Amino acid sequence: MRKLLASLIVCVLFLTWTVQASAQVFDDAKSHWAAKEIQALVDAGVINGYHDGTFRPNAQVTRGQFIAFLVRALDLPPGDSAFKDVPPGSNLYKDIAAAKKAGLLLGNADGYALADQLVTRSDVSVMLDRAMQLKGDYPTKATLTYKDKAEITRYAYESVQRMTHYGLIKGTADNYFFPKKIATRGESAVFVYRLMEKLDLFSEDKGPVSIPEPADSSEVVVPVNDYQYIKVRMNTQGVPLTYNKRTTDKHIRSTDYHYYYHMGNASKPLGSLRVTLRKLDNGDVFIFTKFIHNGDNTYSASVIVPFQQSNAYSLAKYSAFGQVDQKHNDTFGTDKTSHPVGILSAKAGSTVTNEMMIGKNYISLHRQTKYANGQLSVIRELLNEYESYKVYTDTGRNLVTAHVNMSVKGKAISENWVLLSNKRLFANSSNRDEWFERTIKEYTSINNWLTADGAYTKLPWSIEPSYQMGYGRNIGRLQGGVYLSAYKGNKERYFEDLVVNAIADLDVFSGGAIAAGKTPIFKTEYTSTWLKKSYGTTAPYVDTRHNENAALFLKNASESLSIPQLSESNLRYADFLVQQKEIGNVIQVTPTSHLIADYYAAGSQKTHVSLNHALGEMRFLLETYKQTKNPAYLKTARELQAGIENLYPRWIRSNGDLWYQVDGKLQFTGNDYDWLTLMDLLLSQNAFEENGMARSPVFDKMIRSKAQYLVNNNIPIKSQIVMLLEQQGFGDIVKASSASSKHPDEKLNLDELPKDELDLLAE
Numbered sequence: 137m138r139k140l141l142a143s144l145i146v147c148v149l150f151l152t153w154t155v156q157a158s159a160q161v162f163d164d165a166k167s168h169w170a171a172k173e174i175q176a177l178v179d180a181g182v183i184n185g186y187h188d189g190t191f192r193p194n195a196q197v198t199r200g201q202f203i204a205f206l207v208r209a210l211d212l213p214p215g216d217s218a219f220k221d222v223p224p225g226s227n228l229y230k231d232i233a234a235a236k237k238a239g240l241l242l243g244n245a246d247g248y249a250l251a252d253q254l255v256t257r258s259d260v261s262v263m264l265d266r267a268m269q270l271k272g273d274y275p276t277k278a279t280l281t282y283k284d285k286a287e288i289t290r291y292a293y294e295s296v297q298r299m300t301h302y303g304l305i306k307g308t309a310d311n312y313f314f315p316k317k318i319a320t321r322g323e324s325a326v327f328v329y330r331l332m333e334k335l336d337l338f339s340e341d342k343g344p345v346s347i348p349e350p351a352d353s354s355e356v357v358v359p360v361n362d363y364q365y366i367k368v369r370m371n372t373q374g375v376p377l378t379y380n381k382r383t384t385d386k387h388i389r390s391t392d393y394h395y396y397y398h399m400g401n402a403s404k405p406l407g408s409l410r411v412t413l414r415k416l417d418n419g420d421v422f423i424f425t426k427f428i429h430n431g432d433n434t435y436s437a438s439v440i441v442p443f444q445q446s447n448a449y450s451l452a453k454y455s456a457f458g459q460v461d462q463k464h465n466d467t468f469g470t471d472k473t474s475h476p477v478g479i480l481s482a483k484a485g486s487t488v489t490n491e492m493m494i495g496k497n498y499i500s501l502h503r504q505t506k507y508a509n510g511q512l513s514v515i516r517e518l519l520n521e522y523e524s525y526k527v528y529t530d531t532g533r534n535l536v537t538a539h540v541n542m543s544v545k546g547k548a549i550s551e552n553w554v555l556l557s558n559k560r561l562f563a564n565s566s567n568r569d570e571w572f573e574r575t576i577k578e579y580t581s582i583n584n585w586l587t588a589d590g591a592y593t594k595l596p597w598s599i600e601p602s603y604q605m606g607y608g609r610n611i612g613r614l615q616g617g618v619y620l621s622a623y624k625g626n627k628e629r630y631f632e633d634l635v636v637n638a639i640a641d642l643d644v645f646s647g648g649a650i651a652a653g654k655t656p657i658f659k660t661e662y663t664s665t666w667l668k669k670s671y672g673t674t675a676p677y678v679d680t681r682h683n684e685n686a687a688l689f690l691k692n693a694s695e696s697l698s699i700p701q702l703s704e705s706n707l708r709y710a711d712f713l714v715q716q717k718e719i720g721n722v723i724q725v726t727p728t729s730h731l732i733a734d735y736y737a738a739g740s741q742k743t744h745v746s747l748n749h750a751l752g753e754m755r756f757l758l759e760t761y762k763q764t765k766n767p768a769y770l771k772t773a774r775e776l777q778a779g780i781e782n783l784y785p786r787w788i789r790s791n792g793d794l795w796y797q798v799d800g801k802l803q804f805t806g807n808d809y810d811w812l813t814l815m816d817l818l819l820s821q822n823a824f825e826e827n828g829m830a831r832s833p834v835f836d837k838m839i840r841s842k843a844q845y846l847v848n849n850n851i852p853i854k855s856q857i858v859m860l861l862e863q864q865g866f867g868d869i870v871k872a873s874s875a876s877s878k879h880p881d882e883k884l885n886l887d888e889l890p891k892d893e894l895d896l897l898a899e
Contacts, residue, residue, distance in 0.1 A: 162191035170322040172563045172626075173329035179560060180338060181487050182208045183325055193322030199259060200251030202319065203241050204231040205328045206267050209337060212238045219249035240266045257305075258292035258315040260327055264304050265295035271335050276301045282313035289315065304330045338559055345444055353377065358395055358411050360421055360556065363444060364490075368411055368425060370399075371541075372435040377409055378402040387640040387651050388701050390416045392588060399427065399544075406431040412588035416636050420557040420629070424588035425542065427550040435544040439552060443482035443490045446536040449527055452565075453478035457572045460579040468580070469604050471594040473498070473521050475575045475584050479561055479568070480527065482536045491561050493630070495553035497522040497542045498585045498592070502549060505601045505663065509739065513663035513675040516592055518605040519548060521585075553586045561630040571622065571630075583613060590614050590641040600663040600674075611658045611682035614641045615689035624696055635693055639702075642686055650690070653701065657712065658683055667735060667743065677737035678721075681749055684709060684756065710760040713753055714772045723800050729778035731798070742800035747787065748809060750776060751816035758823040770827075777820075781834040792845035794838065810851055814842045818860040836864075843869045 162185055165174045174191060177183040183205055185191045200222070214230060215237030222232045232249055235241040240263060243249050255263075268274045277297035280288075288296055292315065299305040304327060307313050319327070332338050344362040353376035355369040370377060380396040393413040400406035407429040414422035425439050443449075454475045464470050477494040500516040507513075524541035544550045555561070562568035575582050583591035585607065591614060592607040599606050616638025623631035642658070643650040650656050659676035667673040687709030694702035713732060716722055721736040723745055731745040732753055757773035760766070780787075786804060787794050794813055796806030817839045821831050843866055846853055853861075858870050 162189070165191040165193050165322070166566055168193045168322055170326045171566075174322060174325045175565065176329055176338065176560070176563050177205075177209075177325050177332075179486075179488055180209075180332070181485075182328060182332075183321070191321065193320060193325075195321050196318045197255050197321055197324045198251060199241075199253050199255045200228045200232060200249065202255045202260060202263060202324055203235045203251070204228060205324060206240060206263060206331075207231045207234045207238075209328050209332050210238075210267060210270065211337075212240075219243050219247055219251075221248045222251055238270055240270070254318045255324075256315065257313065257317050257319055257323075258289055258296070260319050260324070261295040261299045261305055262292050264299050264327060264331055267331060268298070268302065268304070268335070274298060274302055280313075282307050282311055284312050284314065287315050288313065302334060304334065356395070356397055356409075356411070358413065360413060360423070361419075364421075364556065364558075365442070366411075366423060367438075367440040367442075368409065369438050369440060370435060370544075371438055372433075372544075375400060375406070375435055376402075378405075380408075385644070385648070387643045388699060389636045389697070390414050390640045392640070392644075394588070399429065400431070410588070414588065414637065414640060416633060418629070418632070418636075419559075420555060420633050422586070422588075422633075422637060423554050423556065424586070425552045426587065427542065427544045429544050429546050429548060429550065432546040434546055437542045437544050437550075439540040439542065439554065441492060441538045441540070441554065441556070443536045443538075445534050446482040446484055446489050447531045447534050448483040448485065448529065449536045450481045450483065451478055451527070452481070452568065452572070454572050454575060457569065458576040460576055465580075467596050467598075468594050469597050471580050472518055472605060473584050473594070473607075474579055475572075475582075477523055477525060478572075480538055481560075484534070488560055489558070491557050491559070492538060493555040493561060494525060494538070494540055495555075495584070495586060497524070497540075497550060497552045499543060499545050499548050499550050500592075500607065501547070503601045503603060503606070507674050511674060511676060513600050513661070515595060515599060515601060515603065515606045515608045515662045516549070517603045518592075518607050519545065551585075551587050555630075555633060557629065557633075559629060561633070562628050564626065564628070567626050567628050568630075571628075581613075582618060586637070588644070590645055595662060596664070598665045600665050600668065602665070606662075608662045609641075609645060611642075611645070611660060611679065612685050614638060614645060615686045616641075617685070617689045617692070620689065620692055620696060632697070635697065639690070639693060639699075642690070650702075656683075656686065656708065658686055671735075671741040671743050673735055673737045673740040673743065677735055677740070679735055680713075680716075680721075680732060680753070681734060683712065684752070687712075706756075706760055707764065710757055710766075710769050713757060714768050717772070717775075723779075723798065723802070725779040725782045725802075729775050729782050731776060731779040733800075744797040744799040744805075746797040746806075747780070747794060748796075748813045748816055750780060751813070751820050754780075755816070755820055755823045758827055762827055777832065781832060784834045784838065787838060788841050792841050792848065794842050808842075811846065811853055811857055814839065814846070814853075815857050815860070817842070818857070818864060821864060839864070840866060840869065 165171055168174065170193060174193060212234040215233035218229055218233045218236060222229055228251055232241060232251060241249055277294060278301035280297055280300060296305060347357060347359050347365050350357050355367055356377050357365055357367050359365045378398040380398055383394045385392040395411045397409040398405040399409050407427060410426045412424040460474045462470055462472065477496060480492045480494060481488045482490040498521055499519045501519060503515050503517050505513045522543050526539045528537045540552060540554060542550050542552050580594065583593060585592045590609040593610050593613045595606045595608045597604060616635045619631045619634035619638065623635055646656040646658060657678060660679050661676050663675040687705050690702045690705035693699060694705060716732045717730060721733050722730040723733060723742060724730045731750050733743045733745055734749060735743040754773050754776040757769045761769040761773065783798060789795060794808040795804035796808045798804050817835050821835055824831055843861055847869055853870060861867065861870050
């Protein structure tokens with residue numbers, strides 16, 4: 137069991153180094169390639185900075201210094217003897233003595249530790265190997281392929297083999313090991329970080345805690361794991377909570393444990409309480425608390441989270457990075473939600489033992505409209521976003537306790553969420569701060585009202601039932617593309633948690649279809665009054681764009697998080713597109729060509745098709761065909777292509793621009809995007825070429841007309857689209873744009889293209 141706090145107390149540091157009063161971020165390490173690992177080891181108290189506030193990641197490391205890192209990482213017990221060259225008065229004596237007792241450092245035949253000699257990568261391999269064997273049996277050896285493996289000395293060769301196999305040692309990009317190279321502080325941090333990750337040493341080992349009995353009938357205790365529990369307490373006297381039942385729902389990479397309680401007298405309850413533990417496979421846990429209060433009074437309640445073996449805390453708050461600008465939007469009105477409270481870090485001294493993201497309390501009313509056919513449109517009317525919390529420190533008991541308070545309003549629903557982790561949610565505090573700042577600026581596009589049933593986000597005013605503060609489970613927002621993109625960028629734990637949570641949300645919304653491996657068809661559960669007025673479409677209905685968003689998110693999540701169950705999510709959506717003709721959700725252009733309507737509900741009229749989306753669907757099918765060679769995908773893609781082509785030249789407006797959409801009567805309406813549809817046409821031509829198909833002459837005519845319209849009306853064209861135009865033979869149209877919109881050295885990069893409807897779902 138690691139006793140990191142005790143180790144830090146007895147540890148004697150190097151003469152030139154000092155323990156910082158609290159874990160800090162070093163300016164000279166922020167942009168270093170090992171910044172994440174350095175910060176993690178600093179936070180864990182394994183490695184420290186210098187008196188002048190620098191870390192010096194490129195400074196060389198001695199054998200004694202590297203041994204000290206390992207002693208702290210492994211929390212080794214003290215030894216009582218050292219070496220001839222490490223007397224009791226040495227600053228490194230206790231670390232070297234502990235290393236000798238554990239067998240990490242053997243010394244030479246003359247009894248010298250050679251602690252002041254610089255440590256080579258070969259030395260590092262041997263020390264890491266010994267450290268690994270202290271904690272278990274790690275015998276497997278890799279067959280070395282390093283180009284300089286002949287330079288690895290005999291004493292280190294097998295250690296390099298083992299540490300290569302277990303991933304602690306890696307070669308350079310061109311496969312050199314450099315066995316004689318002196319290790320730097322940054323490199324050493326990476327080596328020790330990999331060791332601690334492999335041995336799961338970052339989280340403080342905690343013994344099982346006794347789950348206490350509720351203090352009285354107004355309190356419930358819910359075990360989270362062996363060393364953590366939570367309490368939910370009614371602070372208003374005379375309101376008991378009585379256990380009802382527990383259920384379990386398994387998702388991909390997470391499992392929901394629902395605890396249900398009666399609020400008030402069980403024989404005639406005033407309402408209910410549901411506590412959901414969403415346990416992720418990495419050990420982190422979302423806790424969702426939901427009160428449904430059918431009475432008239434407003435009560436007070438608290439979610440109480442005790443952190444054992446902690447005697448201090450810090451709180452990084454979103455509000456420190458600004459205030460959201462809740463300005464009015466012509467479509468959505470005003471979004472009255474903002475962001476979570478922030479991250480509470482429970483600590484033992486300066487070492488983080490647990491972290492908790494604290495969400496706010498959301499109070500809302502359930503609203504619905506029932507239709508003659510028995511179908512429902514369901515939303516929530518937000519009454520208030522509420523923030524109240526208190527953190528208590530009991531140093532005598534080594535206990536930090538957080539109270540997250542809730543207002544349980546009569547005739548309303550009151551919800552709260554927190555995320556618990558025994559590791560840092562952000563290994564790099566700069567990444568955390570950037571995310572907090574981004575959330576402030578983009579609060580309307582980043583979910584903050586999380587529930588066990590899915591995230592609730594602001595809906596347009598044009599919904600039924602009609603409420604200005606209408607919120608709902610929007611499929612396009614349930615998918616966690618924004619978090620997946622952030623995770624790809626820096627691999628932070630918090631983003632991984634939000635991606636896994638989004639997968640669970642989609643599974644809940646689909647009634648478990650994703651976990652069951654079935655094709656998920658997500659139906660929008662609230663009515664758009666515009667769709668109702670135009671086509672008679674009411675909830676629930678299928679929005680093909682949102683389903684495409686979800687499919688891309690699940691496919692991308694499969695690749696980024698190695699989730700094989702989701703690897704064919706794109707195929708499921710491709711199958712869905714193929715099936716649209718069979719279910720009649722198409723606009724038939726000719727007997728052999730059609731377009732897929734943007735929305736579908738049994739019994740409603742045929743809706744429109746937007747050109748931008750039709751092109752995206754066609755490309756989606758072509759990409760899937762390239763992957764699978766399934767002729768059904770190519771056939772449907774060809775029929776969509778023909779449907780677009782057979783409506784030419786009616787896509788062209790009198791001013792040369794394109795129409796945005798066509799309806800079931802083949803009538804064209806709507807203003808097109810400035811350049812997104814142009815980009816889709818250009819990318820479609822690329823997709824034809826990638827599949828060995830000829831360019832579409834009709835698409836070329838549409839591209840030329842649209843590009844000329846933009847130039848004639850002085851509408852700026854993105855530089856990457858200009859390069860696509862030049863690449864495909866339309867450079868004569870955009871000569872002026874080419875000269876003014878891109879740097880002379882800029883090159884075409886498809887990843888830098890503006891995002892269209894298809895791509896935005898994965899963002």
